[in-house]
């Protein structure tokens with residue numbers, strides 16, 4: 518996939534990231550540390566952390 522074209526295709530960066538995450542994970546984001554599925558999106562606009570996730574099982578935060 519051409520990332521630039523993907524960015525142009527969506528109204529904002531977050532929508533684009535959600536699309537890319539959908540490709541990677543389907544509907545199930547997963548913790549890379551403990552492989553837990555109990556993860557929540559941390560939506561911290563303005564801090565350069567769009568797309569970060571936090572695991573409720575082990576407390577890890579990750580972006581992919």
Ligand SMILES: [Zn+2]
Nearest residue numbers: 548551572575
């Ligand atoms: Zn975890």
